[in-house]
Amino acid sequence: MTERLVASAELMPVLELLKGNVLEERINTLAEIADGGKIGEGGSRLALTSTEISARKCLIRWMEEAGMRVEEFPLGLIGTYEGLNPTLPGIGFGSHFDTVPSGGRYDGTAGVVAAIEVVKALQKNRRRCKRPLKVFAMTGEESSRFGTALFGSQGIFLGLSDNVLNMHRPEDISIRQALENFGFDPEQVRLPVVTKDSLRAFLELHVEQHSLLDHEGMDVAAVEAIAAPDRRIITIGQPLAEVVKEVSNVTKGIRIDIMGKGGHSGALPMGREYRADGLQPAANFLMVLPAAFDRIFKNKNIKIFITDLQIEGAALNKVPGNTHLEIMLSGENEKDLEEAEVFILTYLKKLNRYYGPEKDHWPRFITNPLSASKLVEKQLPSKYHFEPEQLLPCFKTAGKIIQAVNQICTRYDTRKIVGTIGTFHLRSDGLIDLGLDLRGIDKGLRDQVAEEINKQIDQISLRERVNTRISEPLPGSESPTIMDSQLVNNIEQLALSLGLKVRRMHSAAGHDAQNAARAGIPTGMIFIPSRNEGRSHVPEEYSAPEDLENGARLLATTVYKLANE
Template identity: 25%
Template sequence: MSLERIDKWLEQLNQVGQTSSPGLYRLAYTTQEQQAMDIFRRLCEKEDMDVREDAAGNLIARREGTAPLPAVAIGSHLDTVYAGGRYDGTLGVLAGLEVIHRLNQKNIYTKHPLEIIVFRAEESSRFGMATIGSKLMSGAVSLERLAALTDKDGVTFPEAVEEAGYSFDSLIEAKRPGTDIKTFMELHIEQGPLLEKNRLPVGIATGIAAPFRLRVNVEGKASHSGTTSMDIRKDALTCASELILGLEAEARKEKENNTVATVGRIDSHPGAMNVIPGHCQFDVDIRSTDTASRRQVYSQFKKQVQKVEKARGLKVTMETISEETPVPLHESIQECFASTCGRLNLTPFFMPSGAGHDVMNMARKWPAGLLFVPSVDGLSHHPDEFTALTDMIAGVDVLEHSVRSLANEGHQKAFLEVKS
């Protein structure tokens, strides 16, 4: 029954944002995101939840507890990237709804209130900043920073927010006091290949890797590709290539710390077939849950820059674009997930999260946890994103029993029955 229900809900929500091309288009603060939120609101109301929207448009659906205590909250997002998939974010909020549905069916009440939170604007696709809704809820972003954002059509973030019916100046009122929430949990698709490779339905995130980002400029000398002999060239692109390969080698040495390094953008000037590139700019993204390991890759890269610069006689400069702190996830929640896995005869599998999620902002303020379910082929942010229903159910099972335990359910008997 669970299978059919979740499948039906997914179908309902993913009607929104379809176009003539493949994939879903529910960009942050667009009518499509709003429509999906409206559908989800109705689904929550059917489960007898009280639903409100905060000043940023985050949706908060609440099921009261039997005592006036902080809430045990579950959340994720309904916005997508351009040509996004059916599960990223959407599955997380539906998992919360399924937990509530099951508790309603079983007539189980908890001491702590339960909440499902649908965060606005999780994806950075439209405004270049990710997890805006959860940043606002946890108080991790200023209006000043948000005011500077624009989308590709030149619409500013304040304009988009006002157009969607919210007041830009009031956005900060979405910040919630620490006493509102006891714990926060997110269920998300893995967006990587690890669970599938290990044939496991559920993963427990230990922390969220944070990127250290650099912009590198290589100053060489543009000259004729036919008349400049190889020994006197100052080729900025071959210099950049050597540095990029060096970076890759350094990151590989840190494999056991799950550190990764990527150059995903490179510009070469003047960009003509018959001219030796005189200038090159590329961006470096080094990520890890381990700050020391990330630092190690960076310092080795810096040494290489000096070496290559000298050997090739070019000028290389670097500037730091951002240096974010990795977010550890709360051990008590990891343990709760692990013992729940044990009770459900699932192998507890701990892994870092390479990607950012709303939970990373919530975790800076509240004890928080993140559960992964497999992504087929590790594919995500893509129309072919897929997670098998049976894996989703395993994830929801872990979530349900963790919620019941953390929110102090009244009917302990039902919980013990799971053991047998």
């Protein structure tokens, strides 16, 4: 039947087929297609990798089993469930299926699986709508692989420029090369696959990636606006002439492990009651070690080398979680090195008191989040490439910038601003690159905060006498997006008709729905709760089966209504 339908007995047989445990099972099945273990257990499925291509085959099979005609495009899949009037613009719905490094199972995938299951439920009930239904399973939503986000949906809804096609991260290939490696023609993605004339509306179901719905006891949310990032690279220092020298025979190595908690850099509000950013304690070390070298160690002919700083699963759109810092001390006698080691360990204890639960009523860090271990001789380099006097001021400058960004954005937290240094890269030429992700739903305010950050970086640069440079906005930096007001109303009212507790909210994280809206397609978003304190982009990401079921049923009801108008 094709009458306009909200939530009535007519649709109940379809809705009853949408079971949370089935949705969860499908999400778990897709999680097995990953590199480095299952998704949710440390594994990843990055865009345009062999693993991601394998996941497409699984999704194609599921779409075909649900009665869809599937088309594969370089940046994703579109499954079409034919309508009674195939000439009418269709209803699009779906999400992405790529992940961040060591990410969670539900981000994006929940929306893809729910969309497929909605069509499958309609097919089992032999229901056809007036309009065609089009399920989207897109890649390239995450910025992890190529340093630019949402490029998959950008290619599908808007087309990609040469600038985006040539994007790549250090020591990796470009989007263009990755497409060619899998037999796709990059020229295909220059023009959009779908346009505003071919779709009546686009809907995306997604996990909230924050704890608001969970804490308020809400079942779903109708998203009114999506914040957008201003992403840049902050480069510190100037290229250094390599100086290769033998390390002194007397050395000590210390590894500092910081137990942070990763999360989505857009969805997690600022403040230590919400974030356990592992890069913040590391920044303290980056600032104090150069100062100690100048005041204490240099006079004793002790050299301090920061030989490594690693963020596990680092990405521009992730709050740094577990972070590791390796320090090497080199000197002329054992006693002086022992004193330097004691200094570092004493400072570590001080940071544990600051970041641990003794300091805050709502600590996100665990008790004693910092620990130290000795590096054995074979873990220490036998040569060094740059003098400490050359690099330590750059590390100090980096530490100050990391904390300045955090402090400035925290002041604007109540005005929906979030800012994160998500990546740290020490280049082979001695330069340090920091990846900045700044977000807000008010572009004017976001730009104001960006200017404040820029001025603070300039001041730090002058004080430390270290060159800094802020890049132009990276591809993926966009303006905030407003969802279609009528679709927001529909989602809210249909949720109520299903007996769901619903609220309106904005999304601090970016989503594929933004590119559909930018293409002029009326666009709406449904959020379901994220459990485990709203954590996302980490293995602990979780939405319960009842959350998946509520979201899928609301999606089905909304799609069915729109498709029969």
